Amino acid sequence: MARTYLIAGNWKMHTTPPEARTLATAIAEKHNSLKPPSSVQTLICPPYISIHAALEAVAGSGVHVGAQDCHFEPKGAFTGEIAPNMVKASGCSHVILGHSERRQYFGETNGLLNKKVRAALSEGLIPIYCVGETLTERQEEWTLAVVRTQLVDGLKDISLQNASNLVIAYEPVWAIGTGLAATAEQAQEVHAAIRGFLTEILGAVGAEMLILYGGSLKPDNADEILSKPDVNGGLIGGAALQADSFAAIIAAACKIAVS
Numbered sequence: 001m002a003r004t005y006l007i008a009g010n011w012k013m014h015t016t017p018p019e020a021r022t023l024a025t026a027i028a029e030k031h032n033s034l035k036p037p038s039s040v041q042t043l044i045c046p047p048y049i050s051i052h053a054a055l056e057a058v059a060g061s062g063v064h065v066g067a068q069d070c071h072f073e074p075k076g077a078f079t080g081e082i083a084p085n086m087v088k089a090s091g092c093s094h095v096i097l098g099h100s101e102r103r104q105y106f107g108e109t110n111g112l113l114n115k116k117v118r119a120a121l122s123e124g125l126i127p128i129y130c131v132g133e134t135l136t137e138r139q140e141e142w143t144l145a146v147v148r149t150q151l152v153d154g155l156k157d158i159s160l161q162n163a164s165n166l167v168i169a170y171e172p173v174w175a176i177g178t179g180l181a182a183t184a185e186q187a188q189e190v191h192a193a194i195r196g197f198l199t200e201i202l203g204a205v206g207a208e209m210l211i212l213y214g215g216s217l218k219p220d221n222a223d224e225i226l227s228k229p230d231v232n233g234g235l236i237g238g239a240a241l242q243a244d245s246f247a248a249i250i251a252a253a254c255k256i257a258v259s
């Protein structure tokens with residue numbers, strides 16, 4: 001059976017609308033020339049203000065566009081926030097939730113993220129719910145306990161009809177933006193455990209969900225990490241800001257998917 005991959009770019013706080021248009025155009029061109037099988041999906045997540053420009057640039061290419069966060073309320077007096085229905089209506093298919101930078105710099109907790117995940121799901125958005133341990137937590141051998149709590153609390157009271165409605169990203173905090181990726185073995189070990197936790201929390205549907213690896217994923221290590229049986233794609237920061245390196249990671253997924 002062909003393996004399914006989602007290769008997602010998290011652009012973080014990079015790209016003005018004109019810059020997003022240029023980058024998204026280049027990505028769409030490279031994506032088209034790779035002719036990915038339907039089992040390999042590509043997603044880019046620009047800042048809110050650049051979503052429209054990115055969507056116009058990728059129109060017709062099959063590249064999906066997502067947001068990097070959303071609020072849990074559908075509307076109201078929440079200055080500066082964006083509601084899930086607004087993200088959906090703008091043309092996004094996915095929304096990243098619980099990225100470690102949101103947890104670390106904006107105090108987002110598993111409880112708050114549970115509200116966001118439920119709100120996004122009810123609007124028909126596909127949340128990419130991020131989990132991962134800090135360096136200290138790994139050194140203390142708490143990785144699996146930390147990740148399990150993030151999943152149990154963040155996915156509380158969720159019932160999923162379809163495994164494709166929710167995506168998990170395992171992003172060890174110590175690997176994000178540091179150039180120090182997890183080894184393929186470290187990633188596989190945690191991904192396999194996550195699949196077990198998802199089955200425990202969500203039942204059979206949990207076992208089928210896509211689990212992305214994030215944290216210094218680059219063309220150099222993509223082959224090895226994406227080949228691991230429980231790795232179903234990547235959430236990519238730095239290497240997603242250049243069309244060439246992002247396309248090289250998509251190409252690695254295509255190669256494995258059709259092999």
Ligand code: PGA
Pocket residue numbers: 010171175176177178179214215216217235236237238239
């Ligand atoms: P990185 O970021 O690829 O630059 O390490 C990954 C992420 O934060 O999603």
